[in-house]
Amino acid sequence: MRGTKKVYHAGMPHIKLVVGICYTVTPENEVQLQDPENRSDDNEDLELPLFSLSTILHATNNFSFNNKLGEGGFGPVYKGVLEDGQEIAVKRLAKTSTQGLQEFKNEVISISKLQHRNLVKLLGCCIEGDEKMLIYEYMANRGLDSFIFDKTLKELLDWRSRYHIINGIARGLLYLHQDSRLRIIHRDLKASNILLDKDMNPKISDFGMARIFGGDQIEANTNRVVGTYGYMAPEYAGDGIFSIKSDVYSFGVLVLEIVCGKKNRGFVHKEHCNNLIGHAWGLHAEGRSLQLVDKCLGESINVTEVLRSIHVGLLCVQRHPEDRPTMTSVILMLGSEGPLSSPKEPGFYIGKSTHDTTQSSSSDGGCSNNELSITMLDGR
Missing domain, CATH: 3.30.200.20 (Phosphorylase Kinase; domain 1)
Incomplete structure (x- = not known):
């Protein structure tokens, strides 16, 4: 019964x-x-x-x-x-x-x-x-968002720690998508759902919105879209279609946020109206990706790892799901030194125009303290 x-x-x-x-x-x-x-x-x-x-x-x-x-x-x-x-x-x-x-x-x-x-x-x-x-x-250091988006605490995360966190999230997501007994689509991967233990090891949390896939199922459709604006893949936010590739998109946003130390949602730049994804894509196209790096990291960064992380992040946020890599490929790309394919146009890279917002901004951008989780949205 x-x-x-x-x-x-x-x-x-x-x-x-x-x-x-x-x-x-x-x-x-x-x-x-x-x-x-x-x-x-x-x-x-x-x-x-x-x-x-x-x-x-x-x-x-x-x-x-x-x-x-x-x-x-x-x-x-x-x-x-x-x-x-x-x-x-x-x-x-x-x-x-x-x-x-x-x-x-x-x-x-x-x-x-x-x-x-x-x-x-x-x-x-x-x-x-x-x-x-x-x-x-219990996770002693709470959420990743409390570090990378805080002007003071972000300085406690040097590049080695951030790169370790990126790779840890990738391994956890690979386990959910491929290596666990159940294939899990998280559907709400974001900085606040990455918790840090006392040694700053990342752990994915909050599976209240997750979906289990059985057999050879690779995607599903819903008219109840759940997740957080700024991290949702375009095919999911617009049409309710979710898959492992929608999680990959969220991971790509996370990577760019970890490198930059700013939120994708609410990002403001004085020279354009792109969000963080669009800003990163533009800098990459012009060969200026290092300008994306959080200034508190200084010159202590590993340039090769930083550039590779940004490149992989942009591959993950490409507009079409079929263009995005799997987490298996992501881990291989992060750990190798071989050439990477050029990222195609990302999804959701246009943000608010500067005159439509009163968000704080510096010479290279700013971020909002607001984060909206949505629990229902009718897909078109």
């Missing part, structure tokens, strides 16, 4: 309808979940450790405001410390969030089987009464 759970306490089963996920709580406190849409290639149960509400309340000091890390469409995220000293991040579903309910179900199904050094690890969940929570490993 879809949408039911069997809970075993002292050998007595109980049936209850909870959030449309089929799952079983075993005597060993493991939650076994089945994909309600049967989107995976196998029908094995997905097992997760079950945390009690009392354990989470104690770990987060009753969801203390001082422990709050942030908040999204699903609800707030809190830092917690378990009795054994392990630090955790608790993603708490807001009771009033319809978006969060769907994201919760989707995230459990999507990430419960995924294990990779460049993906945030899901430790378990808490489903008790009206409370529904996901428990993750």
Whole structure:
């Protein structure tokens, strides 16, 4: 029966309808979940450790405001410390969030089987009464966006760290697209969804908008476009078509942002109305790509790696999906010294005209502090 759970306490089963996920709580406190849409290639149960509400309340000091890390469409995220000293991040579903309910179900199904050094690890969940929570490993340095878009903190990320982050994101995305047991399309890859551990290793997070592809499926269409403006591929934002190549587009935007230290969305340049993608493409065409580099990096950069990263980023944001490389090719290109093909015209490279915005700008550009996540947009 879809949408039911069997809970075993002292050998007595109980049936209850909870959030449309089929799952079983075993005597060993493991939650076994089945994909309600049967989107995976196998029908094995997905097992997760079950945390009690009392354990989470104690770990987060009753969801203390001082422990709050942030908040999204699903609800707030809190830092917690378990009795054994392990630090955790608790993603708490807001009771009033319809978006969060769907994201919760989707995230459990999507990430419960995924294990990779460049993906945030899901430790378990808490489903008790009206409370529904996901428990993750705690990432000490939070989101990549808090570093590269901050005038002070960005100086803590030298080129070696940034290049390490680019390659780590690429490996995590390759795992999702090709090497995991399930083919996952993330659909909301952006700087704030790249978390950094204490050693500044990047880990992809937030799978609430992800989709699982089965068999040989390579693309799908939806009239519910989800994601963040500035990172969405044109075929996805306009027509609702998504694939591994739409994730590749988002990765390309991320690469350019990491190199430049500015957001694609809201970017302003005094000489033109292109966004960051268009600015990078223009500089590349004129052989001036090094002008894109974040000024705080100074002369300590590895010029070869920087130029190659920009080139690969531009290949990833090409307008047509068939022109973009796969993540396998991206990793090979980043790690080799061979010639690269010339990037074709990118998608979404025209930004606002300078007289239409009051965004701050410097001699080489600026960025907006606003970031808009969209959860529904009818595709044309």
